[in-house]
Amino acid sequence: MKLTNIDLEKLIPENLISVTKMERRAFLKIGLVITGVFAGGRILSVTSNVSEAFASGKDFVDQYPYKPHYSMVIRQGLCIDCERCLKACKETNSVPDYGYRTRILTKIVTDAVGRKREFIPILCNHCNDAPCTRACPTRATYKNKENGIVMMESKKCIGCKMCILACPYEARYFNAERHAIDKCNFCWDTRLSKGEKLTACSYVCPTGARIFGDMSDPDNVAYKMVHQVEKQVWVLRPESGTKPNVFYMKATRSSPWDLRKQDGAR
Amino acid sequence: MKRMALLLLASLLAASFLFGSLVAFAEDEEEHGGDIIYTKPLKAVIFSHKAHTEDIGLECDWCHEETFEMEALHMQENTDFTMDSLCNENYCGTCHNGDISFSTTTQCARCHIGVKGYNDLVRQGKLEPAEGEEIPEEQKPGH
Numbered sequence: 251m252k253l254t255n256i257d258l259e260k261l262i263p264e265n266l267i268s269v270t271k272m273e274r275r276a277f278l279k280i281g282l283v284i285t286g287v288f289a290g291g292r293i294l295s296v297t298s299n300v301s302e303a304f305a306s307g308k309d310f311v312d313q314y315p316y317k318p319h320y321s322m323v324i325r326q327g328l329c330i331d332c333e334r335c336l337k338a339c340k341e342t343n344s345v346p347d348y349g350y351r352t353r354i355l356t357k358i359v360t361d362a363v364g365r366k367r368e369f370i371p372i373l374c375n376h377c378n379d380a381p382c383t384r385a386c387p388t389r390a391t392y393k394n395k396e397n398g399i400v401m402m403e404s405k406k407c408i409g410c411k412m413c414i415l416a417c418p419y420e421a422r423y424f425n426a427e428r429h430a431i432d433k434c435n436f437c438w439d440t441r442l443s444k445g446e447k448l449t450a451c452s453y454v455c456p457t458g459a460r461i462f463g464d465m466s467d468p469d470n471v472a473y474k475m476v477h478q479v480e481k482q483v484w485v486l487r488p489e490s491g492t493k494p495n496v497f498y499m500k501a502t503r504s505s506p507w508d509l510r511k512q513d514g515a516r
Numbered sequence: 517m518k519r520m521a522l523l524l525l526a527s528l529l530a531a532s533f534l535f536g537s538l539v540a541f542a543e544d545e546e547e548h549g550g551d552i553i554y555t556k557p558l559k560a561v562i563f564s565h566k567a568h569t570e571d572i573g574l575e576c577d578w579c580h581e582e583t584f585e586m587e588a589l590h591m592q593e594n595t596d597f598t599m600d601s602l603c604n605e606n607y608c609g610t611c612h613n614g615d616i617s618f619s620t621t622t623q624c625a626r627c628h629i630g631v632k633g634y635n636d637l638v639r640q641g642k643l644e645p646a647e648g649e650e651i652p653e654e655q656k657p658g659h
């Protein structure tokens with residue numbers, strides 16, 4: 251399998267000039283200013299600019315094209331690699347042992363307070379401009395027009411793996427039993443479409459490292475987290491600019507007993 | 517005091533002998549209990565006796581037996597061995613309360629080594645896997 255090597259070990263800031271004007275505008279549209287470029291352009295850091303960019307909250311919300319606009323906020327620093335999320339994902343979505351819909355990366359850190367490691371969950375970014383859907387010759391993978399989830403229609407998949415090559419985030423694997431590519435769909439068929447509010451991974455996460463929510467709703471917890479003024483938020487992305495819907499931010503403090511009750515969903 | 521310390525040392529020795537496979541890999545186990553790897557309620561948390569005794573100079577009886585029993589991993593069987601309870605200044609939280617030492621609500625990955633950390637230790641031969649447990653092949657860094 252091709253490994254794109256998003257090397258989180260060596261995050262050295264690079265020249266901001268490599269970000270195209272078009273991409274800057276694309277992020278500004280959703281109220282985020284690009285503040286840093288890392289890892290050969292695969293990672294961008296952004297901060298919220300909502301208060302300056304928009305006259306009203308409503309103008310701003312219009313920039314998220316889906317309703318609901320599902321998104322996940324990864325609070326880096328809280329993940330403890332307990333891998334309950336991986337287990338829940340595998341059980342909920344019948345993911346075989348050789349496959350994955352989400353993984354945890356390890357980053358070795360040495361800083362003054364004596365931390366040694368940081369764990370970083372990764373999954374499909376449900377890109378607004380998804381290269382995988384463009385690469386698919388049979389439209390077996392497509393972006394749902396209502397909720398923006400990038401889905402698979404297994405019957406149509408011929409197993410050519412073009413989407414695996416096109417995806418910059420290694421979010422896809424070939425599922426031999428289904429004879430089709432499989433990937434994260436935010437638990438659409440297994441949970442969300444049945445009325446559950448959270449994906450299996452964010453539901454079981456004991457630390458609140460995975461906040462799942464709806465970016466089209468300014469009162470939603472995920473929305474509020476990403477759009478705190480001046481708070482730095484990251485996205486993983488390739489040079490082409492896929493407009494990912496998984497956001498990353500630093501979290502240094504957890505209150506586990508509160509966070510477990512994300513959004514009153516439990 | 518000296519007698520007391522000797523006694524403690526003796527029981528530590530006994531403990532490290534008895535629970536040799538659990539107190540996995542300290543180089544000088546005769547001085548302290550080595551590294552303890554907790555796997556419940558989740559995998560995995562490291563406690564370093566060396567860091568707490570040799571490096572910062574705590575005495576055995578500051579924690580044993582009032583906060584932690586001598587028997588390694590004993591408290592894993594308690595239903596209140598959870599973060600909620602730690603945050604209420606029980607177990608590790610007795611000192612890790614943000615006052616005596618860093619709080620258990622911060623710096624999670626300083627003690628939590630995760631499933632990956634646990635697997636690494638088993639692969640390095642520093643820890644016995646649980647019975648029937650399969651350890652997957654190593655992932656490349658960053659993957």
Ligand code: SF4
Pocket residue numbers: 328329330331332333334335336354369371451454455456457458459460
């Ligand atoms: S459940 Fe949460 S803390 Fe545990 S590995 Fe997954 S994201 Fe990290």
Ligand code: SF4
Pocket residue numbers: 373374375376377380381382383400416417418419420421422433492
């Ligand atoms: S992360 Fe990969 S699989 Fe997911 S939408 Fe983007 S390109 Fe497609």
